[in-house]
Amino acid sequence: MAPSLSLGPPRLLKSAGFRFALLFAAMFASAAIALVAVLWWATAGALDRQTDAAVRADAIALAERWREAGATGLAEAIEERLAVDVENEAIYLLTEAEGGRRLAGNLDRWPAVPAEEGAWFRTRVLHDGFAAEARLHRLELPGLRLLVGRDESEREQLRRLLTEGVFWASGAVVLFALMGAWLLRHALQARMRPVFATTAAIAGGNLGSRVALSGRGDEFDRLAQTLNTMLERIGTLMEGVRGVSDAIAHDLRTPIARARAKLEDALSEAPDEPALRATVEQGIADLDAISRIFQALLRIAEAEAGARRAAFAPLDLSLVLADAAEIYEVAAEARGQHFATDLPPQLELVGDRDLLLQAVVNLLDNAIKFTPPGGTVQLSARRVAKGIEILVADDGPGLAPDDRSHAGERFFRADKARATPGSGLGLSLVQAVAHLHAGELRLEDAVAGRTPPGLRVVLLLPSP
């Protein structure tokens, strides 16, 4: 089953943006909780510890007093303390251990204390007629029971306020985190949308589509650029494949049809055996020509796809050019042309020897074809700043500026060239070889202003 390509936003829980945001919200919330915990410890906790410290000090002082002045002194001390307690927070109770008679203090009776509580506990007491939360410390003295404590009603209120504050703050944290998640998810989706749109367009067959850049130069732009580069490369390859299939459809079918027609015709019409034999021979020649076109197309496709870069090796281009000159000089001379070369002794290059020779041979073949007898064909090479330039110049009719941009297209033939035999693949291969070597192909007038101007083809190959 083909993976379904849904363009709607992904479901909330599957959304990467949402999950990122949730992660950050969780981290945000943890930080908030830690903050609240510290706050709590520093405020409510500190108050509790303060109370306990005061109660402990009080209890120790009272115990001291009892040791000095006995039960009566203790009772007096308690009454004194109650008298000066303007905030009405202190709680005392002194009873006899046996019978439980109250000797001093501001509680009516001993509070109900759960048996399991230790010396320190918190409970509700009836203080000045009001039920109040109190922090109490129990002290056993010989024959006496002392209770020292503080009314915590106000602390309790503070604690409640703090709790409420923390509760609301937590709500706000969760709310902000969720909103952040939502925003982040939307921002992510907005930034990814061009990528989705482009890939969908390409899946739909529009190969020219490219991801729009935001211009911010961020990670998303880099992703988009990488994608665009990849698409560019795929486009080139597709173009090559399409070019070959177009060529097969158009320019191989035609000669095949022609050869077939000739053979069929001969089968029914040939008057005698020699005529039939001649047609069959012509048919074989036609098929050979088709094979050669096919071979040339494959070479071009190979070069364009960069498949032959594996065959690259260091070579002396000067030798290759000298060989090409040697092979073609005789052809030019056979047509009454002058052949001139100007090659430096050594040109180091890394490349595909056979393809480079083929490219130069194609250029020379063109030059020889289009130069009239008595004209000159020139092959030269030179080092330039960017690398090595191979120049092939002729005395032919030249190429109109409008035609130059088409010259590298497969099967393109300028109007003036129609009378000359050729497949229209020669320059395509040169162009493909140039691209394979990261070079470029330039066409210009051999002698500007002359009529006819002649053509100069410059093949620039970068060299290390």
Place this chain on the structure above:
Amino acid sequence: MRMLLVEDDAEVARFVKKGLQEAGHTVEHATNGRDGLFLAASEQFDMLVLDRMLPGGVDGVRLVETLRSQGNRTPVLFLSALSAVDERVKGLKAGGDDYLTKPFAFAELLARVEALGRRPSVDAPATKLRVADLELDLLSRTVTRNAKRIDVQPREFRLLEHLMRHAGQVVTRTMLLEKVWDYHFDPQTNVIDVHVSRLRQKLDKGFDKPLIHTVRNAGYMIRAEP
């Protein structure tokens, strides 16, 4: 020569077998790599003509590699629809001696088969090649005909040397390109013919018996008899 042809396409096999038999050779035929390997390893052949892509799990390259690893040195010519240069290199590296791309003219195949089958022996390297009154001295790199010195350029010397080493055999234009110029490319025009006719002019000028002959639809041959 006794040859083994391993080719799965029946039509191509029939065409090649018939042609080779007409040229006076004995041809055994196998239709897949495994049978081909069995025959090649168990019987004595002067030459193997192998398709590069074969059914039966053993393709042409595997077959040759296996034979070579067993010390079998029988010359091998590959026939292949794979024309890419690295495919050719792969075939030759595996131990093939020559490589011919389909579609091919039978004359080309025959010329290559005969060139392979009658390779000059390595034991006694000749220092002089002779055809009729034409003599080529490999040491002094001179050419004489009827004791008269003929000036040739270095490439012409190599061209003549190749023709003379295969005297009496057809040498095709592509063979000359590959062996004399050492390039695999499509020359677009008949440049090789121009080179050969130049050489021919130099050799035959002033003599009534031509030595280099054009073989129609095939290539060239150097021989004493017309």
